[in-house]
Amino acid sequence: MLQVSRLNVFYGKSQALRDVSLKVNEKEIVALVGVNGAGKTTLLNTISGLLRPASGSVEFLGKRIDRLAPHKIMNLGICQIPEGRKLFSDMTVGDNLEMGAYSSAAWKRRKETLERVYKVFPVLKERRNQSAKKLSGGERQMVAIGRGLMSNPGLCMFDEPSYGLAPKLFLEVLEVVKQLREQGITILLVEQNVRNTLQIADRAYVLENGHIVLEGKGKDLLQNERVKTAYLGM
Ligand SMILES: Nc1ncnc2c1ncn2[C@@H]1O[C@H](COP(=O)(O)OP(=O)(O)OP(=O)(O)O)[C@@H](O)[C@H]1O
Numbered sequence: 001m002l003q004v005s006r007l008n009v010f011y012g013k014s015q016a017l018r019d020v021s022l023k024v025n026e027k028e029i030v031a032l033v034g035v036n037g038a039g040k041t042t043l044l045n046t047i048s049g050l051l052r053p054a055s056g057s058v059e060f061l062g063k064r065i066d067r068l069a070p071h072k073i074m075n076l077g078i079c080q081i082p083e084g085r086k087l088f089s090d091m092t093v094g095d096n097l098e099m100g101a102y103s104s105a106a107w108k109r110r111k112e113t114l115e116r117v118y119k120v121f122p123v124l125k126e127r128r129n130q131s132a133k134k135l136s137g138g139e140r141q142m143v144a145i146g147r148g149l150m151s152n153p154g155l156c157m158f159d160e161p162s163y164g165l166a167p168k169l170f171l172e173v174l175e176v177v178k179q180l181r182e183q184g185i186t187i188l189l190v191e192q193n194v195r196n197t198l199q200i201a202d203r204a205y206v207l208e209n210g211h212i213v214l215e216g217k218g219k220d221l222l223q224n225e226r227v228k229t230a231y232l233g234m
């Protein structure tokens, strides 16, 4: 579904991604794990068109997308869920969600999609008329995810959903990720919380200093000596 090939991305003269290749098959949960500054967000921003690679390519459903504008990429069915902090605080929960349906196709279906989102997150239905600034961290993350789903994505990319969440809430987010996959949505999950993320990932990549150093099945990487020492404190 998604094929990233030999991407090189720079900020000015400093190189943030070096020959990064990865693929995500339809209905997989693929994880990309790495510490602060490894280049995880840079990769997501390059896939979603916010950054331009110096070289390499990104293909989605067989089509080159690395020169397209971000809104065109989103219309093809890729959504990026930012951290839950980045909501429109002065708007209601319901309005924040509807903002996610801005392509004309998604806008036409927004009532029906909204009901699907409320099925995944019943608490958001209860709070739909409340201002987003009154939400807890976990609820804000739910709104951020729900807003992404409003675009009817085929591929949903999460950027560190554990950020600012209590561990128990993060586990709930991972349950939602699994539910979304069961509904047919493909997942690229970027995380620093390596242990819990590898447990739910079908396959995973480890990014260090802008370079992929390991890849494999999530469960196999949990047993990998390098992963155990560097990421699991074992
Ligand atoms: N706008 C920018 N301008 C210059 N350098 C940047 C910019 N954004 C990121 N970088 C640098 O690029 C590298 C990769 O950063 P990136 O944000 O992609 O990492 P990350 O893995 O998402 O980290 P984190 O876990 O902290 O979110 C880092 O060295 C970072 O300092």
Ligand SMILES: [Mg+2]
Pocket (backbone or CB within 6 Å): 040, 041, 042, 159, 160
């Ligand atoms: Mg980041």
